[in-house]
Amino acid sequence: MKDTQTTEDFTSEYFKEVLTIFFDALPDPIFVINQNGLILRVLGGNSHKINCFPNIVESQYLHETLPKEIADVCLQTINKAIEDDSLTCIDYEVEKEHLSPEFCSNQFYQGRIFPLKQHESDLRAVLWIAINTTEKVLFTKKLNELATKDELTGINNRRYFNGVMKRTFDMFQRDKVSFCILMLDVDFFKKVNDNYGHDGGDSVLKSITCTLTESLRDIDLLARYGGEEFIALLPNTNMPDAFIVAQRVRLAVEKSIVQHGAHEIRVTTSVGISEISPEDKDYESVIKRADVALYAAKNAGRNKVVIV
Numbered sequence: 001m002k003d004t005q006t007t008e009d010f011t012s013e014y015f016k017e018v019l020t021i022f023f024d025a026l027p028d029p030i031f032v033i034n035q036n037g038l039i040l041r042v043l044g045g046n047s048h049k050i051n052c053f054p055n056i057v058e059s060q061y062l063h064e065t066l067p068k069e070i071a072d073v074c075l076q077t078i079n080k081a082i083e084d085d086s087l088t089c090i091d092y093e094v095e096k097e098h099l100s101p102e103f104c105s106n107q108f109y110q111g112r113i114f115p116l117k118q119h120e121s122d123l124r125a126v127l128w129i130a131i132n133t134t135e136k137v138l139f140t141k142k143l144n145e146l147a148t149k150d151e152l153t154g155i156n157n158r159r160y161f162n163g164v165m166k167r168t169f170d171m172f173q174r175d176k177v178s179f180c181i182l183m184l185d186v187d188f189f190k191k192v193n194d195n196y197g198h199d200g201g202d203s204v205l206k207s208i209t210c211t212l213t214e215s216l217r218d219i220d221l222l223a224r225y226g227g228e229e230f231i232a233l234l235p236n237t238n239m240p241d242a243f244i245v246a247q248r249v250r251l252a253v254e255k256s257i258v259q260h261g262a263h264e265i266r267v268t269t270s271v272g273i274s275e276i277s278p279e280d281k282d283y284e285s286v287i288k289r290a291d292v293a294l295y296a297a298k299n300a301g302r303n304k305v306v307i308v
């Protein structure tokens, strides 16, 4: 390559060559696509393991190379960018079967779509830059999980539960649809740790999580509220129905056997129930009542369900 250029160079083969070198060096692929979805050019995207869309081929239509639903969305986005005559962005996930074989997982992209100036009677076209955002998306997902999930059991944590409780309480103010809270605490859990070690205690907590999940409905929200304490929100449920659920859960825990190495561990759980009432000023007071009921269940001898 020369290190000086003249004006003529910019229309010359030399200029085309320089542009090709520039585009080939771009890690993110750029597609030039017209308003009918015809792929006019594929530029850049040659960096190993960053972007490779083997299915997007020059001189073919998006609908010939991509699954219909994906091609439809692409074309809609292209036409929106053209109509608005401005930069349009779209975030999307590409399944690994549509990527080149070096990718072993789905990849996430941000498409930045710029309309190109129209030349006389040409069809309108856009530049579609596909930026690989997989690392950022997975990192954000991980952060979100850390903020909302309990690390040991994988279920929701207290912070997430309280957020949902607040929204459910606000909805009750408007629609008056009742809900109940179950507060559950493993009985004599300290003894489990003392007899089988902290590992044994952790196995019990994980196993109880499965038992509780299986015993509750899909619409119920289960969370680990503290050490050996769990909480469940039963939407659209009144006290008699919540009592039936609580008994079912209590019996399921009582029947289950936790295999820890050569040991078979059995535990029971006490359950306190409360129902939202029009007198409740905040969601915390509903939880507080379930907690009071739980301690009444403990005082009544454990492995019991108590209503307040």
Ligand SMILES: Nc1nc2c(ncn2[C@@H]2O[C@H](COP(=O)(O)OP(=O)(O)OP(=O)(O)O)[C@@H](O)[C@H]2O)c(=O)[nH]1
Binding pocket: 152, 185, 186, 187, 188, 189, 190, 191, 193, 197, 198, 199, 200, 201, 202, 205, 226, 227, 228, 298, 302
């Ligand atoms: N293995 C394990 N133990 C935990 C965890 N979180 C809290 N614990 C233990 O749980 C035990 C709870 O003991 P206590 O509060 O005395 O209650 P308990 O022995 O279950 O007795 P009751 O609730 O009165 O039936 C404590 O020993 C905590 O150290 C955890 O994540 N893993």
